[in-house]
Amino acid sequence: MNEQPSQSDLNIQQIDPTLYNEDLAPLKPEHRTWGAFEIFNVWSNDIQSLFGYTLAASLFLSYGLNGWAVMAAIILAGIIVMFLVNLTGKPSVKYGIPFPVMVRASMGVRGANLPAMLRAIVGIFWYGVQTYFASTAVALLITALFGVGNGGTFLGLSGVAWLSFVIVWLFQIAIFWQGIERIKHFLNWAGPLVYGVMVVLMIVVWVQAGSELLPAIGTIFSGSGEQGGLGAFLAIVGTMVAYFAAVVINFGDFTRFVKTERQMKLGNLLGLPLNVAFFSFIALIITAGTLVLFGEALTNPADIVERVDSLPLTIVAALTFFAATVGINLVANFIPPAYDLANLFPSKISFKMGGLITAVIAFFVGALWISVISQIGVPGFVNALGAIVAPFYGIIVVDYYLIKRQHLNMQELFSSAPGSAYYYVNGWNTRALIAFGVAAMFSLSTVLVPALASLGGYGWLIGAGLGGVFYYGLMKRFKAAPVMAEQKAG
Numbered sequence: 254m255n256e257q258p259s260q261s262d263l264n265i266q267q268i269d270p271t272l273y274n275e276d277l278a279p280l281k282p283e284h285r286t287w288g289a290f291e292i293f294n295v296w297s298n299d300i301q302s303l304f305g306y307t308l309a310a311s312l313f314l315s316y317g318l319n320g321w322a323v324m325a326a327i328i329l330a331g332i333i334v335m336f337l338v339n340l341t342g343k344p345s346v347k348y349g350i351p352f353p354v355m356v357r358a359s360m361g362v363r364g365a366n367l368p369a370m371l372r373a374i375v376g377i378f379w380y381g382v383q384t385y386f387a388s389t390a391v392a393l394l395i396t397a398l399f400g401v402g403n404g405g406t407f408l409g410l411s412g413v414a415w416l417s418f419v420i421v422w423l424f425q426i427a428i429f430w431q432g433i434e435r436i437k438h439f440l441n442w443a444g445p446l447v448y449g450v451m452v453v454l455m456i457v458v459w460v461q462a463g464s465e466l467l468p469a470i471g472t473i474f475s476g477s478g479e480q481g482g483l484g485a486f487l488a489i490v491g492t493m494v495a496y497f498a499a500v501v502i503n504f505g506d507f508t509r510f511v512k513t514e515r516q517m518k519l520g521n522l523l524g525l526p527l528n529v530a531f532f533s534f535i536a537l538i539i540t541a542g543t544l545v546l547f548g549e550a551l552t553n554p555a556d557i558v559e560r561v562d563s564l565p566l567t568i569v570a571a572l573t574f575f576a577a578t579v580g581i582n583l584v585a586n587f588i589p590p591a592y593d594l595a596n597l598f599p600s601k602i603s604f605k606m607g608g609l610i611t612a613v614i615a616f617f618v619g620a621l622w623i624s625v626i627s628q629i630g631v632p633g634f635v636n637a638l639g640a641i642v643a644p645f646y647g648i649i650v651v652d653y654y655l656i657k658r659q660h661l662n663m664q665e666l667f668s669s670a671p672g673s674a675y676y677y678v679n680g681w682n683t684r685a686l687i688a689f690g691v692a693a694m695f696s697l698s699t700v701l702v703p704a705l706a707s708l709g710g711y712g713w714l715i716g717a718g719l720g721g722v723f724y725y726g727l728m729k730r731f732k733a734a735p736v737m738a739e740q741k742a743g
Contacts, residue, residue, distance in 0.1 A: 258348060258663065265667050272362055272667045276595055276604035279663055280349030280509050287510040291437055292520025293528065295507055297444035298580030299500060300532055301451075303386060303554060305581070308496060309529075310536040310552035313473050316485040320474030320537070326486050327533050330493030331526030333714075337494075338504045338521055340650050345505030346514045348661060352503035352589065353596035356645065357666050359652035359724070362673075363680025366597055367689075368645040372503060373593035375639050377611050379499070380586035381618025382626075384421055387578035388619075391417035393555070394571035397564055409623030422616055425579055429587060429608045433510060436583055443576040450573040451535050454557075454566075458542030469541040473550065491711030493529070498639065498713045502646050503589045587611060640700045643713045644692035644720025648685055651721040656728050688723035692716055 263279040299305070313323050344355055352372070357365040392413050410418065428439050459466055511517045536552075543551040543560075551557050558570040587608060594607035602610070618626060653659060665674035677683065696716025699708045708715065 262663050263349060266664055267668065269667055269669050270600040272357075272599060272669060274595060274599040274603060276592070277351060277354050277599055278667075282349070282512070285349065285510050285512050286434070287437065287507070288512060288516045289520035289523065291441065292507065292511060292517055293524040294440040294444035295500075295584050296521070296524030296528055297448065298440050298577065298584050299497065300529055301444070301447040301577040302383070302581040303390075303574055303578055305496070305532075305577075306451075306536055306554050307552045308492070309533040310540045310550075312489055312492070312533070313537055313540065314550055314552070316489060318485050318489070320470075322486055323489060324530060324533065326489035327493055328526050328530050330490045331529040333490070333494055334497045334501065335521045335525040337501050337646070338525075339518055340654070341501060341646065342504045342508035342511075342517050342521070343514055344653050344659070344661065345509040346511050346517050347659075348663060349509045350505065350663075350666070351509055351592040352505045353593050354666055355505050355653075356649055357675050358657060358661055359648050359682060360645075360685050361677040361680045361682040362666070362669050362675050364677070364682055364685065367686075368502075368642065369593040369596045371638055371642050373590040373611075375499065375642065376586045376590040376593070377614050378618055380582055380590070380611060381615035381620075382622055383578055383582040383586060384425065384615060385418060385619040385622045387575055387582065388414065388418040388421045389555070390571045390574035390578065391420055393558075394568060394575070397567040397571065408620060408625075410620070418619060421575070421579065422612065422619070425582060425587065426609070426612050428579075428583070429591075429612075430605060432605075433588075436588070437510075440580055440583065443580040447573050447577045447580075448532075450569060451532075451539075454570075455535050455538045455542075457566075458539050458546070462542045462545040465545045466538075466541055469544045470537065473537065473541055473544070487711065491714065494711065495713050497525075498643070499585045499589075502642060502649070503592075506588050506592055507584075586615075637697055637700045640696040640712055640716060641693045643696045643716030644689045644723075646717040647692070647719065647721025648688055648724045651725045652685075652728070655725060656731075684727040685724060688720055688727055691723050692720035695719055 258279075260281070263281055265273060265278055300309070309327070312327065313320060316323070318326075341352075345351065348355075353365055353369040356368050360368060392411075395413055395417060407415065428435055462469065508517050511520075539557070540550050540552060543549065543557055547560050551560070554570065554574065558567055561567075590611040591604050591607035594610055595602045595604050653661075662674050668674075669676065669680060675682075693716065696712050696719075699705045699712030699715075705712070
């Protein structure tokens with residue numbers, strides 16, 4: 254059942270204001286303007302943040318593995334994520350709907366608010382944190398250009414830091430407020446720019462390191478041999494998959510704008526295994542260069558720029574770090590909560606209003622990051638929420654491909670009438686809730702239980718898998734008519 258929906262299928266006939274607004278409605282094919290390049294840049298911006306670079310570089314140093322094994326693990330992780338997002342992205346390409354609408358099919362038209370809210374909380378939190386980190390790049394730029402001292406601080410931030418934070422916060426709102434096309438243009442500009450600068454930095458480091466670079470690469474590539482083994486290999490794979498996990502579930506928020514499934518798959522191929530491998534290679538070269546130039550392997554780009562002590566490089570690097578971090582913030586932490594909040598009260602909250610609410614709450618998260626939040630273990634709480642979200646992936650995929658057989662009724666996704674296809678029991682699919690609850694207990698335990706800490710890297714994958722298995726076990730008897738059966742059972 255993979256036929257394309259007709260134009261009439263995508264026109265919602267009976268509008269329920271508690272489930273519908275223009276931003277949540279199926280996007281018509283003629284209004285979809287994204288291709289493979291745009292999807293590639295979604296992933297480029299996701300990996301090219303300050304944290305993304307540090308992660309890629311540190312993988313070669315932290316696990317004691319041979320460099321080829323590290324590259325293989327990174328590429329395998331890219332392939333796994335590509336497979337995962339091809340599955341979650343396909344229904345949104347077909348029907349033009351965002352994640353919070355897609356999840357109504359499995360969780361129920363009211364039950365969909367649960368994963369949407371959990372995803373929104375995680376997104377809003379990290380949006381605030383990433384806004385702070387992007388502001389450090391702007392502060393670096395202002396200090397380099399004007400030589401402004403730090404002076405006194407308020408809530409752990411200097412005057413320059415506060416000014417930089419507000420600039421970044423307003424800049425992101427300005428881009429977002431102009432709509433998805435403006436966001437697309439920013440991502441299309443930021444992705445290649447960051448790559449260009451990284452390649453230039455790699456060449457500069459290569460030239461300065463000279464003949465000593467290749468032996469340094471060999472030293473890093475050889476690995477320490479202290480850990481190694483299959484466990485280290487799987488840990489790298491799990492870490493890289495977990496890095497992309499936030500976008501995996503709600504990838505439909507982006508693919509609803511893509512013209513064809515083929516374009517989506519090509520963008521994912523270029524943007525994930527190939528892109529991640531190339532970016533990691535660049536990170537390896539630069540890290541080896543720092544070993545030659547400074548006597549130690551530096552994995553934080555800001556530390557590298559500080560050691561070089563060059564005004565032109567500082568300016569370029571600051572602008573690049575800013576663009577890269579804003580890029581990942583828009584992709585992973587701004588657009589998803591905007592849709593998720595719009596799904597809660599569609600008649601009152603539009604996509605833009607959801608984004609504004611996200612920005613306002615996130616302002617306080619970022620402003621209090623240094624003085625309060627980073628000190629009291631809140632990130633652990635948010636990571637726990639992220640782990641809880643994992644089972645929804647398995648539930649969504651199993652429901653769409655195995656239970657619904659790749660066919661959704663668009664009219665019923667926007668209907669809260671008792672007896673409608675996705676109403677289940679008072680708007681909630683109780684079987685999906687049970688599957689979620691049981692699977693979430695495991696994925697959460699990998700974050701909270703010390704004895705399971707070794708599974709933390711790939712706890713998300715296992716949680717997603719368990720969610721799908723439990724859901725299929727509970728719903729398989731109702732594949733022919735899951736809705737009516739659920740209602741009778743309830």
